[in-house]
Amino acid sequence: MSENLIQMSLYYWLQYSKNHRFITPNSCNIFPWEVDLLSVTRAGYFHEFEIKITLADFKADSRKQRKHQKLKLGTQHIPKYFWYVIYGFELQAEDVPGHAGLIEIAPNKSCWYLGYPRVLKEAPKLNGRKITEKEKERLCQSAYYRFWRENETRLKNVHSVC
Secondary structure, eight states: OOHHHHHHHHHHIIIIISOOSEEEEEEOSSSSSOEEEEEEOTTSOEEEEEEESSHHHHHHHTTOHHHHHHHHHTOTTSOSEEEEEEOSSOOOGGGSOTTOEEEEEEEOTTOTTOEEEEEEEOOOOOOOOOOOHHHHHHHHHHHHHHHHHHHHHHHHHHHHHO
16 A cells, blocks of 8 residues: 555544544645644644554655654644554554554554554644744644645646547
8 A cells, every 4th residue: 555545544544533624634734744644633733643564664754863853742833632643564553652652553444545544543632823923824734735736747647648
C-alpha cells in the first residue's frame, strides 16, 4: 500500500468516523516541518500523522531530534496530538515515544485498496493550542493552490495524449 492510499484511508476514517473538519496531506505551512497528514477537529485542535511503511523508516524518524524535542516539550508550535501510522510491519506500543500515538492500517475486507485505521496506542495531549484564523486561511490557500496545480497537470496530460 502506498503513502497516498494510507492518506486516503486516514481521510475517510477522520472525515466520516471522527468528524474532523480539515484534512490535508503533505502540509508544510503550519509547523516548521512537513506533515504527512494534518487534520483539525471540529473543536479546532491539530492532529499530525507521520506515515511509516518500513521499520527502517520508523527508526530513521528518531533522528529528527529537533522535531521530537519540541513534541516532548509540548511547545505552542506543535500539534495537540502526534500519531505514527504504520503499514506493512509490526510495532509494539512500547516502541513508540511517549509523546506519540500509534495507528496501524489493517486490511479492509469491504474495500480492497484501502485499509482501516486501528488505534494501538492513544496519542497523549501535547498542548491545548487551537487553530488560528491565520492558520485556517493558510490551509485553505494551500488546498486551493494544490487543486489548481493538480488540474493543470491533468489537463497537460490529456492534451499530450491528443
